[in-house]
Amino acid sequence: MDGWRAASTSSCPGTGHQRKTAERQAARRRAWNQRLLFNAHYDEYGFQPIVVFDGEGRPVAALLRPARRPTGREVRGFLRRLVRAIRGHWPRVDILLRAESHYCAPEVLDFCRAERLGFILGVATIRTLRRRVETLEHSTAAR
Missing domain, CATH: 1.10.287 (Helix Hairpins)
Structure with missing residues (x-):
């Protein structure tokens, strides 16, 4: 250039x-x-878009954003606009949100419950969760 x-x-x-x-x-x-941020997972600078598809795999929405974990407030704002647009066309449609763990934040969970959205969100591994899973693994292995 x-x-x-x-x-x-x-x-x-x-x-x-x-x-x-x-x-x-x-x-x-x-x-x-x-706006480019370093993403250690990919070992490079770039963007990390939010991309939404319908149940058939057709693209519905996309948001180009910096390559960092989105805040709960940022995700909630995006979801609010998305749900408003969808329900503007189909007011009684059931919406199921499936997303990775970095979208699982208290603001997102509260929004999903308030808007009557179904949701399946990943949960990041934390020490408490790891301890509980290890206990289950040991009890299952003993059987």
């Missing part, structure tokens, strides 16, 4: 306008890149 910028501003007569345009584009690009 820097090669394009140099070529577009140096080879044209009246380069003042082109230079300002290129500088504005470079500033926009820097602002956009600030």
Whole structure:
């Protein structure tokens, strides 16, 4: 891109306008890149979109967002807009939310209950959960 910028501003007569345009584009690009965050799982910088599909696998909605774990408030806001749009067309439809553990937050659970949404959410492994599962594993292995 820097090669394009140099070529577009140096080879044209009246380069003042082109230079300002290129500088504005470079500033926009820097602002956009600030939204990129490092994702240790993928060992690179990037985005982590939220993508929603219907029961048949057809895309319903997508949200491009920084590659960090979404807050419960962020997910709740996205779900609120999504549910409002769906119920605007089909007011009595049953909605089932299936999502990974990083979407499981108190705000999301409260929203799902208040809006009468079915939900299947992953639960992140924590020490308390691990202790309970180990107890179950030992008792099952003993049988």
